[in-house]
Amino acid sequence: MIEIKDIWKIYQVGDQQIEALKAVNLKIEKGSFISIVGHSGSGKTTLLSILGGLTKPSKGSVHIDGIDVWTLNDRELSALRNQKIGFIFQFSSLIPTLCAIDNVSLPVIYGNRVMKNDRKKVYEYAEELLSTLGLTHKLTAFPSELSGGQQRRVAIARAFINKPAIIVADEPTGDLDMQSENDVMEFFSRINEEYQTTFLLVTHNLALARMTDKVHSMKDGMLISANNGGSPS
């Protein structure tokens, strides 16, 4: 379970203080499939990065499965990000010098969890993920050899390689066409059901948001409403 308590994020820009988040409270149960919508600058991405352990809040706390995220040291926080959270970023985020399958396997390498015998299994699972996302023929392709949509799908596969409990996705289908978008959402839904993985999506796309179980709206750094969405199909 994720519990966000009275989160504030204040940026100092010159003499001005900008409140990106104001007293945000949110509880997300394990296995939830929720989305956050809002205009640009409403604080969606900031909230996402705080609960993902990427940005330290100015005030408040984030608990994941009872662990106060922002009291962890660097090593513990790295391990938490690596093992519990899968990130899908807003824009292409692949390492240009690694091929698709190596990019997908990267979190396992940094998680120090590759035993000699596991290495084959990791690559097999990476291949399975890429195949599921329609990239069977692009396993050894480098990012420069992939289209924007293909790169996005590699990044999605990477988020799942460690079988994380939480997937944090910022505009996950931004570069995808309608068909691919539906395929990806279907994939998310299947993972959500099979593994009880918690999904937290940030999007401008209301149609996409409606595919989630619950839609939260943000405005001026505050959570203003929560509506039940529809089930992704």
Next chain:
Amino acid sequence: MRIYQVALKEISKRKMRTIYTSFGIAVAVSMLISVMITASSGQKEVFNVIARYGHSLTIIPVDNKSSQSLKNFGIGTGTYIPESALPDILNVYQEAIVAGWEKLGALIFQEGTIGGSAAFPPPTFAPRLYEETIIKGKDVIVGGVNLEKELIARFWWDIAEGRFMEHDNEVIVGKLFSTHTETKVGDTLDVGNAKMLVTGILKETDSPDDYMVFTSLKTCQTIFNKQGKISMINVRAMCPKCPVGEAAVEINKKILGVRATSQMEIATAQSQIFQKTTALIVSFVVASLIISCIGVFNIIMGSIHGRMREIGLLKALGASKTQLVRFFLYEAIIIGITGGVIGFVLGSALSHIVGPILFKDIVIQVSPRFLIIAVLLGTVASVLASIYPALYASKIKVTEAFKSL
């Protein structure tokens, strides 16, 4: 895949950056290696010269009342060492050499075998008798020598024309004597009361020998009525590192009426000058290595700024600070090894060009240890230059990079 493999892939994909960075290391390493190879080979050359010329003693009578003309040659007549003292001098010499080696902790197996397994022939004591006389109207010094021993002590002696003397009535003459007195092979010279046949002319030696006339020691002693007397003894140690200086001290202490002088001091002084010069050059080159490090530092820092997104991404995916530092240090090690190997190849080639310019007849010897030194130098330089950038990268805030993702 491991972190070092990720670093390896990173390096292999960014070839130009790797080449630039490695080349920065390679240039400095090559300079250092070329200096080290040249210095090492030059030092060997100096040791060879020391072995050839330096390890010798000159033993002369103490009360040397030489004439002015002879002083100019650094040799003297008028006082003598009795020939009968030779065994005593040899004895003191050998005892001093053995004691010197023992002090150094070396093993002495048998006479003439010093310092472990290397066997050296016993020392050569070449006695000379000098007598001043007038030949063809000129003041000349006649040297009586034991030819067999003289050719060992003065191994650079060579005949320009004719042959060495073989009989009692034969002489050889120095090159400049021959030129100034127009003496040729086959001429007869009046030496004292004797008629002597010139059988050969020595090649120039750049020493007083060039102005002298030489005959056998026995003949010289007979002609000048100096039986049983010698003017000096040239000692050739026959082993490169024999402690001849200590032998000289012992001879001076124990044998009355003689003065032994080691020529080692001069050679050692030359060697020290060489070493100091080498150290000076090395310090300049080390300075260039430091400048290279700064260059590598700049390249890596630039590379880190260009890879902010990647670094942030790696952190977001769970890379800890330690892992990021390791990642960049692996890169540095790979770059350092590459730079070291290239530096070794360039340095070896450079030493073959520079060496012969600095030392005539130098034999450049490229030992595998220089490859190890080059790789170590390259790696250490690269790692040192990368420590700060690696720490800097590990401290980059994910949010900074996250914004740009």
